Amino acid sequence: MSDLLHLEVSPLGEYSISRSISKEFLEAFVAQNPGAVIVSRDLAKDPIPHLDGETLMAGRTAEADRSASAQAKHEYRLGLAQEVNEAKHILISTPMWNFTVPSVLKAWVDQIIITGFTKVKGKVTLIISQGGSYAPGAPRAGWDWETGYLKQVFESLGATDVTIILSEFGLAGIVPALADFIDRKNESIAAAKVTARVRASA
Ligand SMILES: Cc1cc2nc3c(=O)[nH]c(=O)nc-3n(C[C@H](O)[C@H](O)[C@H](O)COP(=O)(O)O)c2cc1C
Numbered sequence: 001m002s003d004l005l006h007l008e009v010s011p012l013g014e015y016s017i018s019r020s021i022s023k024e025f026l027e028a029f030v031a032q033n034p035g036a037v038i039v040s041r042d043l044a045k046d047p048i049p050h051l052d053g054e055t056l057m058a059g060r061t062a063e064a065d066r067s068a069s070a071q072a073k074h075e076y077r078l079g080l081a082q083e084v085n086e087a088k089h090i091l092i093s094t095p096m097w098n099f100t101v102p103s104v105l106k107a108w109v110d111q112i113i114i115t116g117f118t119k120v121k122g123k124v125t126l127i128i129s130q131g132g133s134y135a136p137g138a139p140r141a142g143w144d145w146e147t148g149y150l151k152q153v154f155e156s157l158g159a160t161d162v163t164i165i166l167s168e169f170g171l172a173g174i175v176p177a178l179a180d181f182i183d184r185k186n187e188s189i190a191a192a193k194v195t196a197r198v199r200a201s202a
């Protein structure tokens with residue numbers, strides 16, 4: 001069992017907004033749960049391989065008939081899914097890329113969803129940083145294929161307690177067209193950090 005399965009996605013390190021918010025979560029979580037067992041995966045540093053044919057066929061082949069390579073890939077996949085099954089709380093911190101999840105996170109999702117095997121029993125917290133805003137009334141309202149998608153992924157695995165902590169306008173101050181939204185960006189990040197601390201302490 002782990003108290004927390006923690007995934008990071010952004011490759012931006014110290015410049016990452018999503019990582020700066022999950023840092024607040026982690027600090028509060030450790031303060032609330034001293035000695036917590038935390039399993040961390042940094043998908044930017046150690047990407048999860050995409051599902052390939054050998055992995056898929058291994059799941060359809062008796063163990064005795066699998067090659068050593070197929071067996072290794074099968075066990076790796078089961079291990080990733082087992083981390084999900086055994087987590088009391090799953091924390092994912094990710095940017096939005098091109099209206100959805102970065103492909104490294106999608107690769108992880110494809111690996112861990114094994115029908116009949118993967119079951120989320122604990123809480124799920126999704127920290128998502130967007131460059132703009134997709135809120136009702138925004139010019140691109142309805143273009144967000146990330147938050148609903150990730151929520152659905154975890155609900156499909158049995159999760160009943162999914163919280164999304166969103167920060168908006170991450171590109172303000174970087175993209176000239178969003179220059180007017182710098183205050184909204186800072187407010188959004190500050191609010192997300194507070195929410196992350198509250199969620200971690202719940
Ligand atoms: C490759 C790439 C694609 C992006 N696509 C979008 C997008 O579709 N919508 C959006 O709102 N922001 C988009 N952004 C901006 C990021 O979501 C935003 O800067 C976010 O704050 C990054 O989080 P991070 O600092 O944790 O990496 C994109 C950024 C990159 C690098």
